[in-house]
Amino acid sequence: MAPWQARAIDVDFQSKMPPGWLDSKPPVDESLDKQLIRKILLSAKGLNYNFVLINHTKAMQLTLQQTNSCMAGVLASPERRQLYHFSKAFILVQGMHLYVLKGSAWQKKLTAMQNEGKVSIQNSWSKDARALLGLDYERSYGAELDPLVRDPAMAKYLYQKQSGVGIGELWPMLKQKRVDMILEYPFLLPADYETLVTGYPVAEAEPDTAAYFACHKGPVGEKIIKRLNDAITELVMDEEYLRVQLEQVEPQYHRAFLHTYHQLMAEP
Known part of the structure; x- marks a missing residue:
């Protein structure tokens, strides 16, 4: 057994993914965010996942309360950053x-x-x-x-x-x-x-939107985020990882999107 396997952390993902999601065969039309979440979770070391399919409001409540709870694909705001540990951005999409x-x-x-x-x-x-x-x-x-x-x-x-x-x-x-x-x-x-x-x-929306993992704001959540960030860092500049995101962007916005993407993903 590898050293990191002995210290694996059980993670409850309060999510839009059903139990057993990560072990099931991806559907042909799986949404972009789930494709990238899948790549990251399979790459992250030292984490065991349990998925709980619930609505967003309940997910936020449980992630506040439970030390090993996280959410995937959430927007960050100053208010939310006071409540949860946030990962690096793992996806950028048109607004x-x-x-x-x-x-x-x-x-x-x-x-x-x-x-x-x-x-x-x-x-x-x-x-x-x-x-x-x-x-x-x-x-x-x-x-x-x-x-x-x-x-x-x-x-x-x-x-x-x-x-x-x-x-x-x-x-x-x-x-x-x-x-x-x-x-x-x-x-x-x-x-x-x-x-x-x-x-x-939409004029009132940002032209591009980033999404993140968010975990309980405690020492366990912090450790989970660290391991997710290691996987995100390895993946975000991968050519295939970027290509699937760029495919979702209208051609006239490619240049601006790539500029924002590289700036965002370079952030520590």
Whole structure:
């Protein structure tokens, strides 16, 4: 037995992955974030994983309470960094887009609303417009967007909360015209919807978004993060690891994306 195996740490991932996920064969259409999480966890040394499939709110609570608990693929904020140990960034993706059906009245409206290629959610949610926006209310959409989508005054008139509903279930709702728009990352756009929808970068979102591992803010969580960081450092500049991320980025943004990616991944 190798020395690190004798000191293996059991990690409870409060996650979007079901029990046994890491041991199962990856699906052909596995999302980008899960592909990279899989690579990192298989590369990290001295960790044994247990996956608990729960919603984001419960995951955050358990990671606060349990010394060996972690989350994968979460956004960092100053407030969250006070509560959890965060890893290095392991993924960079294009920022949030608003998606509407091609040929719909909303496609025409959002096209007309564009300013420097972006659309403001606040403008598209004008009180008279009464747009229904599909989103997963359990998730974070970034420091600027979260207060906007959780403002009770906005909720009354302007969007439809989908608390507890996975984003995968929202795409059919858009197709059926039960919602007017979906707020989502481009890398999570299902392949069979690419020809059905048009996406607009959101003015209130960062052009690129990084995600991290977050663990309990204690000595065990700190050790777990150290081992995850060792694996991340080894992988992030690998040509194949970067290629799968660049594939999700529209060609006109490649240069800017690569600049940001190299800066971000070089951070200690």
